[in-house]
Amino acid sequence: MKSKFVTLTLAVVAAFAGHAAQASDQLADKVIRGRYQAVLGDCAACHTRQDGKPFAGGEPLQTPFGVLVPPNITPDRETGIGAWSEEDFRNALKTGIGHSGKRLYPAMPYPAYTKMPDGDIADLWAYMQTLEPVHNPVEANQLPFPLNIRTLMAAWNGINFTPEPFRPDPNQSDEWNRGAYLVQGPGHCGTCHSPKTLLGADKTSEALQGASLQGWYAPAITGDTVHGIGGWSEDELVQYLKTGTNGHTIASGPMAEAIEASTSQMKDADLKAIAVYLKSVPPTGGAMPQPISADDAQMKTGAAIYHATCSACHGMDGKGAGQLFPGLADNAILRQPSIETPARLVLAGGQAVHTGAMQTTPAMPSLAWRLDDDQVAAVLTYVRNSFGNAAPRVSAGDVASVRKSLRDQ
Numbered sequence: 001m002k003s004k005f006v007t008l009t010l011a012v013v014a015a016f017a018g019h020a021a022q023a024s025d026q027l028a029d030k031v032i033r034g035r036y037q038a039v040l041g042d043c044a045a046c047h048t049r050q051d052g053k054p055f056a057g058g059e060p061l062q063t064p065f066g067v068l069v070p071p072n073i074t075p076d077r078e079t080g081i082g083a084w085s086e087e088d089f090r091n092a093l094k095t096g097i098g099h100s101g102k103r104l105y106p107a108m109p110y111p112a113y114t115k116m117p118d119g120d121i122a123d124l125w126a127y128m129q130t131l132e133p134v135h136n137p138v139e140a141n142q143l144p145f146p147l148n149i150r151t152l153m154a155a156w157n158g159i160n161f162t163p164e165p166f167r168p169d170p171n172q173s174d175e176w177n178r179g180a181y182l183v184q185g186p187g188h189c190g191t192c193h194s195p196k197t198l199l200g201a202d203k204t205s206e207a208l209q210g211a212s213l214q215g216w217y218a219p220a221i222t223g224d225t226v227h228g229i230g231g232w233s234e235d236e237l238v239q240y241l242k243t244g245t246n247g248h249t250i251a252s253g254p255m256a257e258a259i260e261a262s263t264s265q266m267k268d269a270d271l272k273a274i275a276v277y278l279k280s281v282p283p284t285g286g287a288m289p290q291p292i293s294a295d296d297a298q299m300k301t302g303a304a305i306y307h308a309t310c311s312a313c314h315g316m317d318g319k320g321a322g323q324l325f326p327g328l329a330d331n332a333i334l335r336q337p338s339i340e341t342p343a344r345l346v347l348a349g350g351q352a353v354h355t356g357a358m359q360t361t362p363a364m365p366s367l368a369w370r371l372d373d374d375q376v377a378a379v380l381t382y383v384r385n386s387f388g389n390a391a392p393r394v395s396a397g398d399v400a401s402v403r404k405s406l407r408d409q
Contacts, residue, residue, distance in 0.1 A: 027126065034127025037120050040186040040270075041113065045254075045261035046070040056080070056134035061107055062214045062409075065200065066143035068107045076133040086125045093121055095163050096153065103153040105141070106161070106200065112188035115166035115181065160201035179277030182270060183208075187262075192218040192254060208281055210336055215405050216253040217338040224283030227332055237275040238268070244353035249326045249333050250362070252345065256353035264355040288335070291390035292381065298393060302382025305375055309367065310383075318387030324362045329387035339380055339394050343402040346376050368406075373399040 038044065047058045047070045058070030075082040081089065084099045092098035096110040104110060141148050166185050168177040183189045194202040195211045210220040210227065222228040229237060236246045241263040244251040251259045263271065292299055307316070313325040320327035328334060334342060344350075349366035371379070373396040380399075384391040 030123050030126045031130055034123035037124040038127055039262055039265045042258055042262035045257040047073050053134045055131055056136040057138040065147050068105055069138055069140045071138045071140040072136045074131045074134045075129055076135050079135050079137045082133060089125050090121050103150040109188040109191045111161050112185055114163045115185035175273045175276050179273035182274050183277055193221050213254060217336055217340040219333050219336050221278055222281040222283055223279050226288045227335055234275040238271045241271050244355050245323045247327055251353045252350040259353050288390045291385040292393055298378050298381050302378035305379040306382050328383050334384050334389050335391045339398055342380055343399050347403055348406055
């Protein structure tokens, strides 16, 4: 009898241990999936300061309405989301209403995250619970009165936001639909790359056609060959998202952060799906204008500056040097309607993004000390109308505005 009892006890213990091991394995899988959801959602780029702990609060965001600071989203109970429930977390991502009914601002892109299925959000929540709790108070809302009144977001949501899941297009392939989901949903590409209404909502009729962002210009990423990425192959787009460079351009500014924290860590299949979808977004811009004549006085000045200052890296023919110095020839980024990004790079310089696949990070030196506004305008006008490019001329006033914004930062 005693032998049977011992045998039964051992069987119960073994069964319990087996269930516990299975539950542990399932939780581990859930956390691993959740970490990838954080990669897809680009959470770290916003919620981590350059000198701070992961997810403990990010760099201030300069919006047209004032300053917002991405908050601490570690499991710290006092300063993070440790007091939140999983339902609070899901509601924040899908409705823009977080713990205790606090309304969020759409700088936290819940209008895109609302497309995420509950299962993916549950995985993300499981991952967030494994983060190191960091006690770091963050004053997220630094908007001026009356915009700092969060209840006003109820009216904003009523006008601009309808929670709804992603709906696949039955006429498209699984790969295309996966790319559409990633771009429209967790990747929230339109948050940066789509023009905004006066209320700060995405202009859905002009989705992904380019927009100003914190002193940079997020370029068009549609299939447009003049202003978008229509001239890139799918492989070149995948390479850019994976490494931060592809010969056409080198990522800088907010896009460098997105590549380092997000797209460089995505699965190749997901990057390919994004490329397939973006290449299919129809162009809406017009044809390329006629370039400004090389005999134009500003063009002659710009040519002289380019040959003396820029050609050593970018080449006399504007074709650059592979992955080290981007080509300027037939470059849609130079042809954007805004000159914010190229003017900023000439004035302030820039450093290429560091990724696992591209660890060499070439730099663009600042030329603000040696080129005045007229000279910068001339060289930008030259490169925007040479090497197969054509775009409106740049004025000294345009450059002066960018120079002032850099001083004010």
